[in-house]
Amino acid sequence: WAVVNTRSSVDPFLTLSTRRDLREKVWRMFIMRGDNGGARDNNAAIAEILKLRAQRAKLLGYPTHAHWRLEDSMAKTPERAVGLMEAVWKPAVARVHEEVADMQAIADRERAGIRISPWDYRFYAEKVRKAKYDLDENDVKPYLQLEKLREGMFWVAGELFGLRFAPLADGSVPIYHPDVRVFRVTDAAGKHVGLWYFDPYARPGKRSGAWMNEYRRQWHLDHDVPVIVSNNANFVKGKPGEPILISWDDARTLFHEFGHALHGLNSNVTYPALSGTSVPRDYVEFPSQLLERWLYTRPVLDRFALHFRTGAPVPTETVQKIERAQRFNQGFITVEYLASAVVDMKLHLAGEVPIDPRQFERDTLAQLGMPSEIVMRHRTAQFGHAFAGDGYSAGYYSYLWSDTLSADAWEAFLEGAGPYDKAVAKRLHDHVFSAGNTVDPAVAYRAFRGRDPDIGALMRKRGFPVRRGRGQSRAPPRADRRPCATLATRPPTSR
Numbered sequence: 001w002a003v004v005n006t007r008s009s010v011d012p013f014l015t016l017s018t019r020r021d022l023r024e025k026v027w028r029m030f031i032m033r034g035d036n037g038g039a040r041d042n043n044a045a046i047a048e049i050l051k052l053r054a055q056r057a058k059l060l061g062y063p064t065h066a067h068w069r070l071e072d073s074m075a076k077t078p079e080r081a082v083g084l085m086e087a088v089w090k091p092a093v094a095r096v097h098e099e100v101a102d103m104q105a106i107a108d109r110e111r112a113g114i115r116i117s118p119w120d121y122r123f124y125a126e127k128v129r130k131a132k133y134d135l136d137e138n139d140v141k142p143y144l145q146l147e148k149l150r151e152g153m154f155w156v157a158g159e160l161f162g163l164r165f166a167p168l169a170d171g172s173v174p175i176y177h178p179d180v181r182v183f184r185v186t187d188a189a190g191k192h193v194g195l196w197y198f199d200p201y202a203r204p205g206k207r208s209g210a211w212m213n214e215y216r217r218q219w220h221l222d223h224d225v226p227v228i229v230s231n232n233a234n235f236v237k238g239k240p241g242e243p244i245l246i247s248w249d250d251a252r253t254l255f256h257e258f259g260h261a262l263h264g265l266n267s268n269v270t271y272p273a274l275s276g277t278s279v280p281r282d283y284v285e286f287p288s289q290l291l292e293r294w295l296y297t298r299p300v301l302d303r304f305a306l307h308f309r310t311g312a313p314v315p316t317e318t319v320q321k322i323e324r325a326q327r328f329n330q331g332f333i334t335v336e337y338l339a340s341a342v343v344d345m346k347l348h349l350a351g352e353v354p355i356d357p358r359q360f361e362r363d364t365l366a367q368l369g370m371p372s373e374i375v376m377r378h379r380t381a382q383f384g385h386a387f388a389g390d391g392y393s394a395g396y397y398s399y400l401w402s403d404t405l406s407a408d409a410w411e412a413f414l415e416g417a418g419p420y421d422k423a424v425a426k427r428l429h430d431h432v433f434s435a436g437n438t439v440d441p442a443v444a445y446r447a448f449r450g451r452d453p454d455i456g457a458l459m460r461k462r463g464f465p466v467r468r469g470r471g472q473s474r475a476p477p478r479a480d481r482r483p484c485a486t487l488a489t490r491p492p493t494s495r
Contacts, residue, residue: 005029008208014122020114027119034381035358042381046357049387054352066348066394073280074401074441078349081282081397085342087455088400089368091464092338095331096371102128116373125329133328135321137247143305143314144251146200146235146244149295152304153258156294160425161266161433162188165196179203179237180230185265194218194265197230200244201237208234210253212260212288217275218267227276229264231257243308248322252292259291260284266433274437281395283441285402286409287433293410296323297419327463334462336377339370341396344386348394357381400458405445407457412449 003013003026010030017023034042053065062068066078075081103116103124116124129135157163165183173182179201185193197215216228233254238244246254263284264276277284294300298319305314343364347355357380365376378385378396385392392398409428416424431439431448439447446452456466 003029005033006208011122014119015126017123020120020123023119023123024117031118031375031379033379035379042387043357046380046383046387047355050347050350050355050357051352053348053390053393054350058352064349064351066345069348069390069394073395073398074283075397078345078394081401082342082345084401084404084455085338085345085397088334088458088464089338089342091459092331092334092462093369093371095462095464096335096374097331099125099128099329099331100371100373102132106131118373118375121332121373125332129325129328133321133325135318135325139318140248140314140322141245142307142309143318144246144248145306145308146246146254148243148304148306149246149251149254150198152295152300153255155303156255156291156300157258157262157265159299159420160294161262161429163193163262163265164188168195177203192226194227194229196261196265197228199230199232200235202234206232206234210234210250210257212257212264212277214264214276217272217278218264219270219272219275220268221270225272227264227267229261229276231261233257245308252295255292255295256288259288262291263287263433266429267436268434269436269438276436279437280441281392282398282401283405285399286405289403289406290409290428293406294419296326299420327461330462330464332374335371336374337399339365339368339374339376340378340383340385341400342368343376343380344383344392344396345394347380347386403461404455404458405453407461408449408453409445410461411454411457 003009007030010026013026014023017026034040050065057063057065057068060068062071064078070076070078070081073081075084100116103120106124106127107114107116107120114120154163154165157165164186166186168182168184173195175182175197177199180197180199183196183198185196187193194216197213210231210233213230213232214227215230216225218227219225231254233250235244235246235250260277267276269275296319301319302313306312307314343361346364347357347360350360361376361380380386385396387393409432412427413419413421413424427448431444435444442452459466
């Protein structure tokens with residue numbers, strides 16, 4: 001067997017392989033991508049990119065690249081983004097120590113004779129998950145049929161926003177591949193909203209992962225222009241008539257990307273440059289992260305999470321296990337992500353100081369107190385988000401910022417009549433999903449929630465302690481009220 005040097009191959013191997021020597025070998029191969037010296041080493045190129053970005057920022061009148069990039073974000077300044085990351089870092093590291101203790105206890109009971117190392121984390125975390133939550137992915141998968149979940153997403157869109165999806169006949173609109181299906185989208189009054197393309201299957205030449213495309217933005221400057229969006233994935237196509245069963249994580253991703261599509265479909269603005277997902281980077285993931293929450297609701301599970309053979313809904317006890325397991329391994333998940341986000345921000349706050357990326361990474365992680373059992377999710381030499389283009393440079397913090405919003409927004413529903421509260425859904429539609437970039441995100445969120453977001457919701461979601469004291473209850477910090485400038489068209493939104 002060969003293990004391909006990609007996350008989708010490496011992570012399952014590190015989770016399931018009982019060969020510790022091979023786990024270490026595969027782990028080292030993966031984390032050293034782009035950092036092995038020679039012609040394919042990326043460190044010199046990254047140092048040059050950082051230097052040129054710093055020079056450009058200075059020419060434009062900004063102290064650093066980070067200050068330039070964040071001016072039109074919801075955070076507005078690097079200091080606000082750093083403040084949120086610092087607020088979450090210590091509780092996350094404390095949770096990592098608890099997780100490592102649980103794993104070490106299992107290793108000791110098994111008389112493995114080891115101390116938990118980075119190549120052991122996923123392997124022993126899986127043992128802890130089974131011991132603590134008794135949740136086996138194979139018990140859940142038979143209830144997660146791709147087509148049923150698609151129907152579930154449509155139902156949620158109808159309940160929240162009044163949207164209806166109807167399949168178009170083959171040949172009625174152009175498609176770029178026979179696997180693609182197209183649905184006409186209408187609102188509660190029957191008015192045409194746009195088209196939703198669904199491209200779910202893997203094929204040669206298709207990029208990996210899952211994402212949303214916006215082929216045509218909504219606008220109504222002199223006449224109404226409906227939107228055209230797509231959701232794309234890479235599920236393995238089954239035999240004709242055979243249901244495609246997916247994992248819980250893939251089901252959550254499906255809802256996430258559909259959230260981006262709904263952000264486009266609900267848009268109601270005058271100018272296309274301000275339409276749909278054309279919002280700041282640290283705000284664009286908020287609607288999609290929020291929509292994931294509806295997958296966990298009983299109406300969706302009872303109607304659409306049906307066993308592919310018996311048609312029975314997923315058992316209550318299985319759902320309870322899933323809910324309990326939501327906070328599992330959040331220390332690891334948060335720390336590996338935050339380490340990358342902090343290094344990204346600090347690299348772009350360094351200005352014109354010459355940087356050795358490898359040494360800078362080591363020094364920054366040491367200052368942070370990075371747990372030795374974890375590495376950055378994206379080490380600097382392979383950090384495509386930050387260095388393949390400007391997109392997420394000084395912006396990888398955006399996922400945490402958006403999750404702070406989505407956690408707090410979800411609690412708005414729970415404080416009301418529940419996940420399908422019509423009044424809260426209308427506020428969400430009017431101030432978030434339909435507004436595009438016509439309103440400063442901080443102002444829009446305040447209009448929806450009645451206040452600034454509360455970091456406590458994020459901490460509760462991840463199972464971290466909620467600190468109550470001066471400066472600890474509300475985050476992200478209040479942004480100023482200046483109108484948000486128009487952003488350039490961004491690439492397809494993707495996880």
